[in-house]
Amino acid sequence: MTVVDDAIKKSKAYYCLGCGKCTAICPINARNPGFSPRLVVEQVLHGEVDNLINSGQLWSCLTCGLCGERCHSDVDFPLFVRMLRVAARREGQIGNCSHGGAIQSISRIMASPNLKQDRLRWLDANLRTRVDSDVLFFVGCSPLLDPMFRDVGARPLDATRNSIRILNQLGVEPAVLGNERCCGHDSLWMGDLANFLKLAEHNLDEIRMTRASTLVTACPECYHTLKVEYPRHIGDLGVSVMHLAQFLSTRLSGASPFASNINAIATFHDPCRLGRFSDVFDEPRQVLSRIPGLQLVEMAHSRRRATCCGTHAWANCGAAAKDIQVERLREAGTTGADVLVTACPKCEIHLKCASRDYSRDGVRNLEVIDLSSLLAGALTTAMSPNVSKDKSPLPLGEG
Numbered sequence: 038m039t040v041v042d043d044a045i046k047k048s049k050a051y052y053c054l055g056c057g058k059c060t061a062i063c064p065i066n067a068r069n070p071g072f073s074p075r076l077v078v079e080q081v082l083h084g085e086v087d088n089l090i091n092s093g094q095l096w097s098c099l100t101c102g103l104c105g106e107r108c109h110s111d112v113d114f115p116l117f118v119r120m121l122r123v124a125a126r127r128e129g130q131i132g133n134c135s136h137g138g139a140i141q142s143i144s145r146i147m148a149s150p151n152l153k154q155d156r157l158r159w160l161d162a163n164l165r166t167r168v169d170s171d172v173l174f175f176v177g178c179s180p181l182l183d184p185m186f187r188d189v190g191a192r193p194l195d196a197t198r199n200s201i202r203i204l205n206q207l208g209v210e211p212a213v214l215g216n217e218r219c220c221g222h223d224s225l226w227m228g229d230l231a232n233f234l235k236l237a238e239h240n241l242d243e244i245r246m247t248r249a250s251t252l253v254t255a256c257p258e259c260y261h262t263l264k265v266e267y268p269r270h271i272g273d274l275g276v277s278v279m280h281l282a283q284f285l286s287t288r289l290s291g292a293s294p295f296a297s298n299i300n301a302i303a304t305f306h307d308p309c310r311l312g313r314f315s316d317v318f319d320e321p322r323q324v325l326s327r328i329p330g331l332q333l334v335e336m337a338h339s340r341r342r343a344t345c346c347g348t349h350a351w352a353n354c355g356a357a358a359k360d361i362q363v364e365r366l367r368e369a370g371t372t373g374a375d376v377l378v379t380a381c382p383k384c385e386i387h388l389k390c391a392s393r394d395y396s397r398d399g400v401r402n403l404e405v406i407d408l409s410s411l412l413a414g415a416l417t418t419a420m421s422p423n424v425s426k427d428k429s430p431l432p433l434g435e436g
């Protein structure tokens with residue numbers, strides 16, 4: 038069976054009725070009528086795969102999953118696109134990588150079995166971790182992304198440090214992996230299956246050696262990849278995988294650890310991989326509701342109908358992506374919120390980048406913040422200031 042045949046079968050693309058509801062809701066089609074999920078499926082079913090691959094249309098898809106909310110035939114279009122991208126890469130098509138392809142290059146470097154890392158230099162002295170902890174915190178790529186996006190005001194490492202601060206406040210001293218690699222999410226969704234498998238197999242070995250029973254991560258893409266894609270491709274991790282919001286919602290049953298020092302209105306942006314892909318909608322809101330003085334309001338498009346942050350896997354971050362991001366900020370602003378909260382480091386980066394442009398009508402200057410950073414700022418017990426102590430731009434050594 039060819040990759041294309043397998044894509045048709047596993048995504049159930051042969052059930053497509055050609056109704057066009059997927060295209061009608063697609064955020065890319067609304068800005069680029071030349072891209073249509075319905076026509077992509079039709080081209081493949083009619084044997085026009087080469088034309089599709091050479092057109093570059095496969096890389097326009099955000100794989101956000103909104104189309105699946107309208108499809109009555111249960112076609113998994115994001116999976117369909119992802120599998121077709123494997124075939125496209127074999128033909129030399131790799132999409133339009135943003136940031137000069139630097140992040141994709143780092144991902145390939147991390148797949149090297151001989152890579153040496155100074156992975157834990159970001160740990161502050163006041164953060165408590167344990168090698169033999171029953172809870173493993175999977176960091177993800179925040180140490181690599183942090184120096185790249187400081188110019189837009191995003192500090193993914195602050196969110197990582199704050200995640201551990203919160204766990205410590207709840208009496209949890211998690212283990213962290215000194216030789217962790219990228220989870221492989223972007224490689225997988227850009228059709229680089231070989232690189233994804235290398236990263237996954239390495240991380241699987243590292244995770245199993247900890248003997249932890251619970252793995253917690255603050256990144257929705259790591260969460261979905263570890264919980265769903267690793268078992269699907271390489272085997273069971275042997276741990277229960279939870280997003281930080283899920284873990285906290287199970288632990289915040291008694292007295293609130295948060296002080297009543299946040300008097301603000303907040304709205305929550307549902308990340309695609311955490312929301313539509315993983316059905317985690319209530320937990321982030323439950324945690325936010327524990328903060329005294331914080332009022333939570335919903336955007337017109339929330340939960341399953343939430344709009345994507347505009348780009349994925351560091352690809353095609355062009356005019357359409359910017360327009361989607363600005364429209365999302367405009368929608369958040371109409372709620373009257375002071376703060377736009379998300380539980381995804383990439384969403385925070387993309388929305389903060391777009392928020393620098395307030396020249397368009399209807400876009401309010403509201404703060405974009407990661408869930409963990411907002412929570413850490415409301416902790417009852419005074420903790421050390423959130424000061425970054427990075428010693429070098431990237432924690433990669435020589436391979």
